[in-house]
Amino acid sequence: MTNAAVPHVSTVKALRATVAGWRKGGSRVALVPTMGALHAGHLDLVRLGRRHADKVVVSIFVNPAQFAPHEDLDRYPRTFEADLAALAMVDCDLVWAPTVTEMYPPGHATRVVPAGAAEGLETDFRPHFFAGVATVCTKLFTQVAPDVAIYGEKDFQQLAVMRQLVRDLDLPMEIIGAATVREADGLAMSSRNRYLSESERKIAPSMNRILRGLANSLVVEGAALTASRAEVLAAEAALKLTEAGFGKIDYVAVRDAATLASIDKLQNGARQGAMRILAAAWLGKTRLIDNVAA
Secondary structure, three states: OOOOOOOEEOOHHHHHHHHHHHHHOOOOEEEEEEOOOOOHHHHHHHHHHHHHOOEEEEEEOOOHHHOOOOOOOOOOOOOHHHHHHHHHOOOOOEEEOOOHHHHOOOOOOOOOOOOHHHOOOHHHHOOOHHHHHHHHHHHHHHHHOOOEEEEEHHHHHHHHHHHHHHHHOOOOOEEEEEOOOEOOOOOEOOHHHHHOOHHHHHHOOHHHHHHHHHHHHHHHHHHHOOHHHHHHHHHHHHHHHHHHOOOOEEEEEEEEOOOOOEHHHOOOOOOOOOEEEEEEEEEOOEEEEEEEEO
8 A cells, every 4th residue: 555645636637648658558447436525335346346447537526417406415414535534645647637617518408317226216316316326427437438437326216327328338347336335233334424414424324224124024024025115114124213203214225236126017926136225315404315125
């Protein structure tokens, strides 16, 4: 490991020149897309990228296209110098930190609008979200031209959308998912956790406990599980979140793990391991998401 400063570039021209130099030397390249405010979960993504490539690029860009006007774009944490220091400890090779104008120059008018895995769940509450994510990630993929890109399973729907995007657009790269990194009490690490008050922070880990309880219930149902029964169990889990102190529950849903389609399309006997439980709920002004396998 090294404590040397991580080089960073802010123009597509400089980025491509650096990557081209690596390519001439035969290096494989991994991309870890982030919005900064890095935590231990992000650093694990970099380590995973290192296992799959010779060079690792971390992008830091708070993407305005995925925020609605009422959302937290302005207050989203920005800790660039601390991020650089953290990345130096995990041997990141380059930070790609474009300005908004570099990423979306005047006259930019093209969007990527995904369907399939992008339909429902987050889209029901943030209809703008995946078009913003898909557009910026497609740009990142064409800018960096990585062999692999690393995404965390905490944003499980986003991971599914990225896999779909790469497949559908025939991009010559692979999307690799990384297991969710959690605090000791089970709370999924997130840049937004810093918004939680002391009392909210004590409540937050109950989301993961309740989702794991729901997963156990689905396993107990086994081959007798039906879509309607899964909906009942998910509704019970949502009620438990409310009882634990969460406010608005956006969703608790049981979906096919590969496609995120409703399991009613699988009929009875959805096999163990083929499902994913996903949830989003509010604690005060902070929206938390989590998911577990079932």
